[in-house]
Amino acid sequence: MTWQQWLSRGELQTHKTSRQELDALRALVRRDLADAAIAALSEDRRFATAYNAALLSATMVVACSGYRVVAKVGHHKVSLSAAALALGPEAAPFTAYFDRCRRKRNVIDYITAAVATETEADELLKLTREFNEVVERWIAQRFPVLSI
């Protein structure tokens, strides 16, 4: 899929981001990464919260690329795929993994409880932190004015 194809399907809109918007997204990522580390929460909630931090990190990439994902069915998949397209090879290890996490998170939030394991929640938290570091490095290189 290309940016143009997502635009023509109405899944993306062009968008001009700002330092303020990026910092607001960063605050959300920090909040979710911190919450996902709280051992007292259920594995499901930790997993879903860590996933949200990954999704927000992807949203930062899409915003820096000049787009906004339209909130409609499938928008998480579009966010993650579009971020992977923008980040290039460095995102490759995360792409298939986050897509699988997206599917598990859909089950957690809408279908049934006690789906995620502690092993899975710990792994997602670790890899989301790594993904966020990849995202921040990419922003620093490509859009220094928007970097931390």
Added chain:
Amino acid sequence: MRKSPILEALFPGTRSAILAATILQPDRIWFLTELAGFLETQPSSLQREVDSLSRAGILRAWRDGRRLYLAANRGCPIFEHLAGLFEKTSGVVPVIQQELSALADRVACAFVFGSLARSEEGSASDIDLLVVGRLGLADLALPLERAEARLGRIINPVMFSADEFQARLERRDHFVESVMGSPRLAIFGDAHDLATVA
């Protein structure tokens, strides 16, 4: 050999079992008694089906002395279609085994549970897969993506470290208990390995 309701409807009785065994291992040459042992039946009960399938050109069958040998016939015009059909039904275990084989040394045990393991699946049923080992969903993501493409079904993995699996067993976790108390199809490891993990 796992029984698939879809195959049973299409090919009742021993025919689906013979086809699954031969089509899913197309380079393997069987002798009749060996195939009967594999399918846990008597050679005499396979004879009529083998004759029929070889006459139709779906199997190759030939004699060497007293032994009757048989194998899938890759030259059959519908071989690829049959292979796809059996891979998507009876082939669940071998396909997942193949795709995860590079990770096998990090897997204490892995098995399919749920409707497929109970042979109660519908044409659109997902595959529930439980994996215990020194790996994560990130390791499984690409191999399972390939397995899904081959099987035409969604695979839902549940991943445990050995420590977490043991802890859940000890506290009689509802999910783990219900899975362990239900039919399972071994991908790697068996009940003994589960006991070792536990």
